[in-house]
Amino acid sequence: MMEEIDYELTDLPTEGDISVLVFGVGEEVFAINVEQTEGVVDCPRVTPLPQSPEHFAGVSSVRGRMTILIDLGDRRAQNGKKQRLILIRSESQMGLVADRVEGVVSLTPSGESGRSKRDDAESISERWPAVAHFRSGGRAVPLLDLERLAEG
Amino acid sequence: MIEDKALLKEYLSEAEEFLDALLSDLDLLARRAGTKLDINLVNRIFRAVHSLKGLSGMMRLDEVQTLAHEFEDILDDLRMGQLALDRQSAASLQEAGAGLASLLAAAAKGSAVEEDYEKLRELISSITRGAQARARRDKSAVEEIGLSERERELLTEYEQQRVIENYNAKRSFYSISVQLEAARLDRQYRRMANSLGEKGELITTLPEKAADTSKVAFKLLFATSIKEAQVKQLVEAFGGRASRMGRSGWRRAGEALSVVVRRPRRDKESESKSSTTKLPLALGQESLQPLSPSVRIELAQIDDLSGLAHELAIEAQKLASMADRFLKSAGLGPKERHDLKFSARRIEREFVELEERLVELRMVSLAQTFTRAARVAGRLARELGKSVSVELAGRETQIDKMIADRIADPLYHILRNAIDHGVEIPAERRLAGKSARGRIKIEATLEGTRAIMAISDDGRGIDAAAVRRRAVEIGAFPGDEELSDEETLSLIFSPGFSTVDEVTALSGRGVGLDAVERTINELGGEIRVSSEPGKGTRFQLVVPTTLVMISAFIVEVSHWRYAVNVGQIIELLYIDPAQVSGRDGKRTIRWRNSNIRLVELGYLLGTGGARVLHSQGSNGSGRVPVLIARIGERQVAVAVDGFREQREIIVKSLGSLARRIKGVTGAVDLEGGDVALVLDLPGLLTRRSMGI
Numbered sequence: 001m002m003e004e005i006d007y008e009l010t011d012l013p014t015e016g017d018i019s020v021l022v023f024g025v026g027e028e029v030f031a032i033n034v035e036q037t038e039g040v041v042d043c044p045r046v047t048p049l050p051q052s053p054e055h056f057a058g059v060s061s062v063r064g065r066m067t068i069l070i071d072l073g074d075r076r077a078q079n080g081k082k083q084r085l086i087l088i089r090s091e092s093q094m095g096l097v098a099d100r101v102e103g104v105v106s107l108t109p110s111g112e113s114g115r116s117k118r119d120d121a122e123s124i125s126e127r128w129p130a131v132a133h134f135r136s137g138g139r140a141v142p143l144l145d146l147e148r149l150a151e152g
Numbered sequence: 153m154i155e156d157k158a159l160l161k162e163y164l165s166e167a168e169e170f171l172d173a174l175l176s177d178l179d180l181l182a183r184r185a186g187t188k189l190d191i192n193l194v195n196r197i198f199r200a201v202h203s204l205k206g207l208s209g210m211m212r213l214d215e216v217q218t219l220a221h222e223f224e225d226i227l228d229d230l231r232m233g234q235l236a237l238d239r240q241s242a243a244s245l246q247e248a249g250a251g252l253a254s255l256l257a258a259a260a261k262g263s264a265v266e267e268d269y270e271k272l273r274e275l276i277s278s279i280t281r282g283a284q285a286r287a288r289r290d291k292s293a294v295e296e297i298g299l300s301e302r303e304r305e306l307l308t309e310y311e312q313q314r315v316i317e318n319y320n321a322k323r324s325f326y327s328i329s330v331q332l333e334a335a336r337l338d339r340q341y342r343r344m345a346n347s348l349g350e351k352g353e354l355i356t357t358l359p360e361k362a363a364d365t366s367k368v369a370f371k372l373l374f375a376t377s378i379k380e381a382q383v384k385q386l387v388e389a390f391g392g393r394a395s396r397m398g399r400s401g402w403r404r405a406g407e408a409l410s411v412v413v414r415r416p417r418r419d420k421e422s423e424s425k426s427s428t429t430k431l432p433l434a435l436g437q438e439s440l441q442p443l444s445p446s447v448r449i450e451l452a453q454i455d456d457l458s459g460l461a462h463e464l465a466i467e468a469q470k471l472a473s474m475a476d477r478f479l480k481s482a483g484l485g486p487k488e489r490h491d492l493k494f495s496a497r498r499i500e501r502e503f504v505e506l507e508e509r510l511v512e513l514r515m516v517s518l519a520q521t522f523t524r525a526a527r528v529a530g531r532l533a534r535e536l537g538k539s540v541s542v543e544l545a546g547r548e549t550q551i552d553k554m555i556a557d558r559i560a561d562p563l564y565h566i567l568r569n570a571i572d573h574g575v576e577i578p579a580e581r582r583l584a585g586k587s588a589r590g591r592i593k594i595e596a597t598l599e600g601t602r603a604i605m606a607i608s609d610d611g612r613g614i615d616a617a618a619v620r621r622r623a624v625e626i627g628a629f630p631g632d633e634e635l636s637d638e639e640t641l642s643l644i645f646s647p648g649f650s651t652v653d654e655v656t657a658l659s660g661r662g663v664g665l666d667a668v669e670r671t672i673n674e675l676g677g678e679i680r681v682s683s684e685p686g687k688g689t690r691f692q693l694v695v696p697t698t699l700v701m702i703s704a705f706i707v708e709v710s711h712w713r714y715a716v717n718v719g720q721i722i723e724l725l726y727i728d729p730a731q732v733s734g735r736d737g738k739r740t741i742r743w744r745n746s747n748i749r750l751v752e753l754g755y756l757l758g759t760g761g762a763r764v765l766h767s768q769g770s771n772g773s774g775r776v777p778v779l780i781a782r783i784g785e786r787q788v789a790v791a792v793d794g795f796r797e798q799r800e801i802i803v804k805s806l807g808s809l810a811r812r813i814k815g816v817t818g819a820v821d822l823e824g825g826d827v828a829l830v831l832d833l834p835g836l837l838t839r840r841s842m843g844i
Contacts (some may be wrong), residue, residue, distance in 0.1 A: 047712060047827040049806075052813055059806060059819055061827050063678040065696075066804045066819045093807025112289035145355075150809050 017108050020143055022136065023086060023098035025073035028127070029136065031105075031143045036089055040101055043069075043083035057097055062087060069148065071097040072128055094152045096139070107134060155575045159646075160260055161219065163211050164519070165203060167260075171253045174200035178242075178249040185242035191231055198227040204256065210523040210547075215269050216252075223248060229280075232313050232487045246281045251275060271829045311356045316354060316608075317620055318375035326383055329360065330373040330392030335648060337368050344390045352376025352387060358498070430485050450552055451514060458700070459719055469835075472496040494597045511698050516556050518596050518605070519547040524564055525594055532571045539589040540575055546596030551603045551697045555675055557607065559693060562668040562679075566607045566691045567592070574611030574689050584686060586610065602677070603697050608690035614683040616640045622649060625802035638760045641681045645669040664812075673821070676804040704820070706796035706828060707779065710759040711827040715820050722782050724795060726775035741789050745779060750778070750789040756836050771834075781833045788837060 020031040021040075046058035048070055057071040062085065069085065086096040129149055132144035184190060205220035226245070229235035249274040258264035307315075318325070328348075332340045341357075348354045353375045360369035372392075376383060380396055387394040475496035479489050487554045513590050526542040533540040575581075577592030581799070582588055591610045596603055618639055624631035628646030635643075645650065647666040671681045677695035704715035732750060739750040778789045803818040810816065815836030819827050 005605050007436075045825060047819070048759070048812070048828060049813065049816065049829070051815070052810075056809075059827055059829065060806075060820070061825065064673040064676050064694075064821075065678070066806050066827065067804060068677070068809045079716065091807060092809040093805070094809055 017105050017106050019104050021086065021104050022102040022141065023084075023096070024100045024102060025071070025098060028073065029139050029141050029144060030072060030096075031100070031134070031141050032086065032088075032146065034104055034144055038087040038089045040098075041085050041087065042084045043097060060085070061097065064094060067093050067095045069095050069097050070133070071098070073099070075089070090146065090150075092146075094146070094150060096144075105136075156267075159211070163207060163260055164257065164710055166520075166786065167207055167256055171198045171202045171249075172257070174204070175246075175253065177248050178246045178771060181237070182239070182242040182246050184391070185237055185239045189230070189237055193228060193714060197225060198231065201227060202451075204252070206527060207520075208256065208503040210258075210519055211260065213256070215264075216256055216259050216321045219255070219272055219276065220251065221270070221279075222273070222496070224249065224727075226276065228278055232310065233316075235280075238456060240460070241279055243382055244275065248275050250278065255496075257584045263443055268588055270685075279701060285425075285761060293764065307356060310760060312357070314355045315373075323352065323375040323377050324380070326374045326376070326380075326387075328374055328387050328394045329369070329393050329741075330372065330390055331362055331364070331367040331369045331388070332390075333797050334366055334368050334494065340390065341370075344392075347386055348372070348374055348376075349380050351382070372600065454510055454513050455700075455702075458507065459717075461503060461506045462516060464506055465500070468496075468500045468503045472500045477626070511700075514552050514554070514698070516553045517547060518549050518551065518556060518603075519564065521556055521560055521812040522547045522594055522596070523566055526561070529566055529567050529592055532568060533575070533590075536571060538571060538575055538577055541591055543591065543593045544595075545593065549596035550605055552699055553697065555603075555695050555697070555699060558671060558675055559695060562671050562693060563594075563605065565665070565668050567594075567695075569608060570609040570689065571609065571693075574609040576612055580612075583611075590698050598697065599694070605693040605695075605761040606690055607693075608688060613685040613687055613688055614641060615685065616683075619643050620648075638680075641683060644681065645679065655722055674802065676802065676821075696805065698805075700818070702803060702830075703798065704781070704801045704830065705798045706793040707777070708794040709753045709757065709792050710795060712759070713796060713826065714753070714782075714838065715756075715828045715830045716779065716833060717830070721779050722787060723780040725778055726778070727778050727789075728775055728793075741778070743787065743789060748780070748787045748789055751837070752791045756790075781837075783834045790833065800831070 019034040019086065021034050021037055022031045024030075026098070041062060043062040044062060045087040047062050048058040049056050049068065055070055055072065057069040058069050060069060067087065084098045084101050088096065088100055089093045090099070101117060128142060129145040131145045133142050174197060175264055177193060177200065180191055181190075181197065184193075186738065201223050205224060208214075208220060226235065230237060235241070255264055255268055255272055259269060315325075331345075343352055345357075355373040355375055356484050358371045358373075360371050360747060362369035365813075367449065369387065374383070376478040380394075383394050401646050431787040431822065439571075465810070475492050478484075484492065507619050522544045526544055529540060529542045570592055573588075575592070576586075578588035581590065592605070593608045595606045595608075597606075598604075616637060618627070620631070620635070620643070623629040623640075623643035623646060626646065626648050629635075629643055643667075645665045647664065649664055649666065669679050672693055674693060675695050676699060677693065681689065683689040691807055703718045705718050705721055706713050706715055708714075733742075733747070739748040741750050776791050777793070777795050777797075778791050781790050801820040803820060805818050806813075808817065815832055816829050817832045817835075818830045820830055822828050
């Protein structure tokens, strides 16, 4: 658990609590809905996938299943560091490469859901699609939209 | 009656195959009546009736199942020598077979009436009565042969019959004790059984308790005509000990047992009854109408069609992209443009649908696998003196035929373990406050594109501490790490793992759960286990619902391996760089008297640009490995860094995310956890606009 994270929802389109897995890639921090994950494993050897989008790091066999690895960071900056792979529960057979997995937090909408605070959060990265954003320790954390991410 | 039309079709189609075999073998049996009984033929007939019984049970056609069971009893008596086969009984069996065929079809469609059942029932019982074959078996003789009570119980009727036949053939009997290494049990046992089989008959193999846990002990009953010294020498070669069994004991046993199989005296009443029994027309006349409108085809034929459909889909894609180009340059009007575009896209879409439909053709339901599993479970439980009820769920779940076939052994292995080690004996269950009857549930569900088969029991569960200890002992785990329950239990899949002191004949056989896991992994699946001490264990086999197997050639480019369907390769050769004409993207080579394009796989894959070929060579010889690929009507030379080997591979899907990546159809697991992408050369070459 990552209890030290304080958070504030911006545009989370839900009314109930949700648990999210927070992970870091390079300097950036992301989150995904825990219900969309299948587990976290050590990142296996990756076979490059030719002519694929830049964020497709390649293919690995995980638990007997071919998994396409999505790397949200700069591939060249890995420098052989030990990485983790967050397995996503979907037909896309996708996994997210993480430099570190920080933990799971529960998010409760503050009653302000629907009112976007994106404009206030200058540091929010627009590079990756998100369904919502929240603040954690002064950092803007996007809650990734995996469907759109898969679409590229 | 079977309401589900699809199920009815499947049932009739499968039943028809068994009925064909049954009726043709019954004809053969009738033609040979009066000569020496061909046991193999009777066994084959028995298996066909047994399969029909299973199928009927699965479809809840209880009456048919009961009649098939009675039919089985007659065949059982026949092969046990308790029923003599003469022309009359052979003809009656033929009639019964034909009657079963017509009744089965009528019952499935709901058109059978009670009278039909009654008539077949009467015919079957008349065969039994006519033979008057049943005699009370005298077990006392078997007791004299020196086997323990437990061993005597394990001797089947068939084995007892073999004892008698060997006795009549004046062979000697030996009790052979042998201990084989658990790790090499299969191979050692096979070698020994083969050696013994060459010199006599191995009648039975009974498990014994071994003093050494790394070994498995057996007691074998062997009959032979060779000399005692030769038997001892033969057995000693496997570290075993043979002792000749008392001839007097065997003689008495043989004599007593032979009473049972002496040809029975036919009494006149039953004979006349048997000879006058006639089936009514509707039941006795075998219809020439086929039971099912289906045809059975080989999986390989579907694979061929799939390959063809795939080629066509590629061509259709090329056509669609050509159509796009023409739209811009051909000066067509708006309607022509629309029509051309519409037609091209439609053809492309329909070929994709054709491919999908062909994949569906390979799908079968798990009904047969599950029903067999339930039957096996019942038999195993009886053999072990346990009582088990088996519940089946999700039998209608559809998966690829090849996967259904491949998961059968793992499924049965887990089932055997559940009954042998999981479910306790009734007394132990009562002490634990459970019902005397153990429960096993086999359930299939779908999870996206994967099927999950769960086998759960309400037995004693797996002792995680014992698993951990054993894993440390065999070196599968260093023992200095904290493991979650799930991680600890997964250690049971380590090679050489077994927590039971005695590897029983039932669950042992040297095939561990590591082999089960390997099979599932090869299919692109995974195996999960969870257990609660005292409450039970649950295994889940997770496999893809579809897969494709192809013969592929593995090549290497930039230190990565790739698989190419051999159907797309015409020839493999090494070329001298001097043979290459042109430069950069327009290189050609001379092949079979014509110039063909040469491209580099590294360039196609985007892993490297065009090489300076004359400085290359996979083996330092300066020669370049090239495969000649078939792209529609043309040929293209594709240069690679190295050739590896040809092998049969199961192509695993890369999931929905990779569908838009052209030129890659999937991936295959290689040794050491590596992955090779399975390339589609025509797709790859088309995508790279090679102008081919």
